[in-house]
Amino acid sequence: MNAPVPARRASAAYRYLFVAGLGLLVGVIATVMVARALQARQDPFPTSLMQVMSRQTDLLRDAQAQNRCSLADSVPRLQTLRSLSNDLDLAFPALKDSAQFQQHASALRATLNTALAAPPTDCLAMGQLIETIQTGCKACHQDFR
Numbered sequence: 001m002n003a004p005v006p007a008r009r010a011s012a013a014y015r016y017l018f019v020a021g022l023g024l025l026v027g028v029i030a031t032v033m034v035a036r037a038l039q040a041r042q043d044p045f046p047t048s049l050m051q052v053m054s055r056q057t058d059l060l061r062d063a064q065a066q067n068r069c070s071l072a073d074s075v076p077r078l079q080t081l082r083s084l085s086n087d088l089d090l091a092f093p094a095l096k097d098s099a100q101f102q103q104h105a106s107a108l109r110a111t112l113n114t115a116l117a118a119p120p121t122d123c124l125a126m127g128q129l130i131e132t133i134q135t136g137c138k139a140c141h142q143d144f145r
């Protein structure tokens, strides 16, 4: 006799649950849409340039750690880093007019110029060079990142 009442209550509970679940789903979808729209408005170039420079530096460090320190191991990476460092101005148009930024960019290019003029011929020298390069990266990051 009493059976219909709990059934109705149960179905009401399911309805609330369904609406709550639907609300959650719509919320998640809206959040993802907003996040993607914001991401699409950002220029991927600056972070991409930095990511590639970072990978090239990591590869140099890995080679050195594995005792691969010939010119064939270091020079191509140094050349890539040197070429990429020409685009620092292009990647950070808002910062390029800062003298401090120019100084950091120039210092990194100078390190790479010196390295390419006399590339490291052993792992000790390569290790020191990598340290110098990373110091150049950190100097700019401390001021501008």
Ligand code: HEC
Pocket (backbone or CB within 6 Å): 046, 047, 048, 050, 051, 053, 054, 055, 057, 081, 088, 092, 101, 102, 104, 105, 108, 133, 134, 136, 137, 138, 140, 141, 144, 145
């Ligand atoms: C002249 C300045 C300058 C130099 C030199 C520089 N960077 Fe950066 N780097 C920046 C700035 C500015 C940012 C912050 C970018 C942003 O968040 O939009 C950054 C961010 C990064 C990031 C984070 C990127 C991301 O995905 O958010 C990495 C990794 C990085 N740099 C690696 C390097 C490495 C490795 C070097 C050296 C070989 C280097 N950077 C040299 C200015 C510099």
